[in-house]
Amino acid sequence: MSLLVVGSVALDTVYTPKGSLIEGLGGSATYFSVAASVFTPVKLVGVVGSDFPSEHIDKLSRRGIDVEGLYAVEGKTFRWSGRYGEDFGDPETLDTQLNVFADFSPKLPEKYRNTPFLFLGNIHPQLQLQVLDQMKSPKFVAVDTMNFWIERERELLLEVFKQIDMAVINELEVRLLTGIRSPLAGAKKVQEMGPKILVVKRGAYGSMTLIGDEIFLFPAFPTDDVTDPTGAGDSFAGGMIGYIAGQNDISNDTIKNAVANGTVVGSFCVEGFSIRKLEKITHSDVAERLEKLRGMMKF
Amino acid sequence: MSLLVVGSVALDTVYTPKGSLIEGLGGSATYFSVAASVFTPVKLVGVVGSDFPSEHIDKLSRRGIDVEGLYAVEGKTFRWSGRYGEDFGDPETLDTQLNVFADFSPKLPEKYRNTPFLFLGNIHPQLQLQVLDQMKSPKFVAVDTMNFWIERERELLLEVFKQIDMAVINELEVRLLTGIRSPLAGAKKVQEMGPKILVVKRGAYGSMTLIGDEIFLFPAFPTDDVTDPTGAGDSFAGGMIGYIAGQNDISNDTIKNAVANGTVVGSFCVEGFSIRKLEKITHSDVAERLEKLRGMMKF
Numbered sequence: 114m115s116l117l118v119v120g121s122v123a124l125d126t127v128y129t130p131k132g133s134l135i136e137g138l139g140g141s142a143t144y145f146s147v148a149a150s151v152f153t154p155v156k157l158v159g160v161v162g163s164d165f166p167s168e169h170i171d172k173l174s175r176r177g178i179d180v181e182g183l184y185a186v187e188g189k190t191f192r193w194s195g196r197y198g199e200d201f202g203d204p205e206t207l208d209t210q211l212n213v214f215a216d217f218s219p220k221l222p223e224k225y226r227n228t229p230f231l232f233l234g235n236i237h238p239q240l241q242l243q244v245l246d247q248m249k250s251p252k253f254v255a256v257d258t259m260n261f262w263i264e265r266e267r268e269l270l271l272e273v274f275k276q277i278d279m280a281v282i283n284e285l286e287v288r289l290l291t292g293i294r295s296p297l298a299g300a301k302k303v304q305e306m307g308p309k310i311l312v313v314k315r316g317a318y319g320s321m322t323l324i325g326d327e328i329f330l331f332p333a334f335p336t337d338d339v340t341d342p343t344g345a346g347d348s349f350a351g352g353m354i355g356y357i358a359g360q361n362d363i364s365n366d367t368i369k370n371a372v373a374n375g376t377v378v379g380s381f382c383v384e385g386f387s388i389r390k391l392e393k394i395t396h397s398d399v400a401e402r403l404e405k406l407r408g409m410m411k412f
Numbered sequence: 413m414s415l416l417v418v419g420s421v422a423l424d425t426v427y428t429p430k431g432s433l434i435e436g437l438g439g440s441a442t443y444f445s446v447a448a449s450v451f452t453p454v455k456l457v458g459v460v461g462s463d464f465p466s467e468h469i470d471k472l473s474r475r476g477i478d479v480e481g482l483y484a485v486e487g488k489t490f491r492w493s494g495r496y497g498e499d500f501g502d503p504e505t506l507d508t509q510l511n512v513f514a515d516f517s518p519k520l521p522e523k524y525r526n527t528p529f530l531f532l533g534n535i536h537p538q539l540q541l542q543v544l545d546q547m548k549s550p551k552f553v554a555v556d557t558m559n560f561w562i563e564r565e566r567e568l569l570l571e572v573f574k575q576i577d578m579a580v581i582n583e584l585e586v587r588l589l590t591g592i593r594s595p596l597a598g599a600k601k602v603q604e605m606g607p608k609i610l611v612v613k614r615g616a617y618g619s620m621t622l623i624g625d626e627i628f629l630f631p632a633f634p635t636d637d638v639t640d641p642t643g644a645g646d647s648f649a650g651g652m653i654g655y656i657a658g659q660n661d662i663s664n665d666t667i668k669n670a671v672a673n674g675t676v677v678g679s680f681c682v683e684g685f686s687i688r689k690l691e692k693i694t695h696s697d698v699a700e701r702l703e704k705l706r707g708m709m710k711f
């Protein structure tokens with residue numbers, strides 16, 4: 114079934130120990146869409162400026178992503194620039210220019226409004242609510258957010274959390290949301306805020322997912338072939354929720370397989386700058402690496 | 413088969429958000445022994461002062477640990493004191509008094525020298541070499557170390573590494589040893605230094621184990637019932653190597669099951685101060701929790 118994502122599309126300038134990328138295709142909705150497109154048809158809602166290269170639009174279209182909701186408006190595209198250290202940990206942000214993204218106000222094309230699966234990317238909770246208002250009772254809604262919104266727009270964010278099925282956040286965000294230091298106790302508290310399914314991202318260590326009363330632990334795919342970690346979390350979410358939409362099923366078993374598939378999709382993302390590696394992967398690339406990873410967990 | 417451990421026995425004063433412990437039984441060899449005793453007979457080599465409470469010796473003996481090699485000498489026992497913050501992360505060390513441990517020079521009772529399994533706890537590499545010299549061709553040798561020895565006694569430590577089968581260290585120690593930031597690439601480099609088996613500890617995220625060319629990923633048991641993390645790593649190592657000795661087998665399958673069992677034993681350790689929880693656990697407690705953890709990994 115089809116999956117709608119709302120979020121940022123950007124031009125990224127990235128420096129890593131493996132090289133650099135100047136104004137490449139980036140943004141959370143970009144990574145999410147390309148990752149999800151491995152498993153299901155995707156509709157993308159976002160905004161770019163009049164300077165946005167048409168070749169980037171072509172790349173998305175080639176992955177079968179519906180870009181009717183990706184509006185090009187007068188002005189400059191959102192730009193982000195960052196530098197990764199030797200350990201490929203959290204990058205140092207060198208520059209952020211919101212540009213046209215600062216006035217982003219998502220309007221869903223009429224034909225998008227009954228999409229059954231929805232992912233609300235990391236945007237202002239007010240905009241997330243605005244998207245929810247335009248949807249006609251989606252079957253499944255997942256959300257991402259960040260420390261900035263948790264700290265500054267807490268009430269609106271809690272309003273969003275009441276209306277969703279799944280949240281995909283990291284351990285720090287769990288702690289900020291709940292004030293609880295124990296990752297497990299904090300995660301349970303987040304569930305009480307709304308989402309029955311909570312995926313807690315642990316970066317290079319994988320994830321812990323709570324599905325109702327069940328806990329699902331999944332490791333990351335170990336690699337020493339990291340080129341650019343940008344978009345890893347978004348690709349993980351995209352692979353995961355794309356898988357759920359592709360199966361058109363939200364049983365616990367499907368959620369667990371979705372985490373596993375998302376993990377593997379995310380592992381491909383970091384092996385190239387921008388979406389260079391991600392845009393090439395197929396169903397069978399994912400299946401093959403997942404078998405490898407499964408082998409590393411067997412005892 | 414029987415397992416010999418050489419390391420520290422201490423009196424610990426610990427403050428955690430759950431309470432405090434004043435001069436309780438501690439030390440890496442203590443935690444290791446008690447954990448290993450779940451699976452196999454253990455011989456402990458260490459030193460304590462004349463102030464060491466005999467009740468602590470009794471506790472070890474009750475777990476079937478052979479304490480003939482735990483020498484009591486004139487003077488005060490090694491003391492350590494630390495405080496854990498709200499997140500139970502790395503503790504702040506408040507005080508360290510090596511006391512009689514400063515002059516520790518391990519002498520193995522004659523009957524210990526042909527013990528088939530050996531664990532060299534985190535002591536001066538010179539002392540680790542001294543123990544190796546006294547052993548009569550052990551079947552399997554594992555080692556722990558720390559940043560202090562890596563930085564100050566590198567040459568001696570590399571001498572130790574050449575003579576062992578397994579090292580149990582954390583990601584920071586891998587990086588310090590190799591200068592390589594990628595955990596996987598660094599781990600492979602450590603294998604080249606000697607140990608065919610390398611267990612990389614990831615704290616609350618579990619472990620990554622390299623066994624020759626194989627990679628084995630295992631998560632930690634998630635809990636919100638942490639009381640005192642002291643000894644968690646030593647209990648993990650003890651449970652793991654105790655399991656290997658108990659099976660008297662060093663096949664890849666046994667190593668993987670050992671990691672799994674060690675993980676579970678370590679998870680019990682943190683649920684009580686000192687060895688209070690650890691000394692009570694049985695084979696079936698471990699098996700039961702391991703089944704739970706296995707369930708959390710199934711997809």
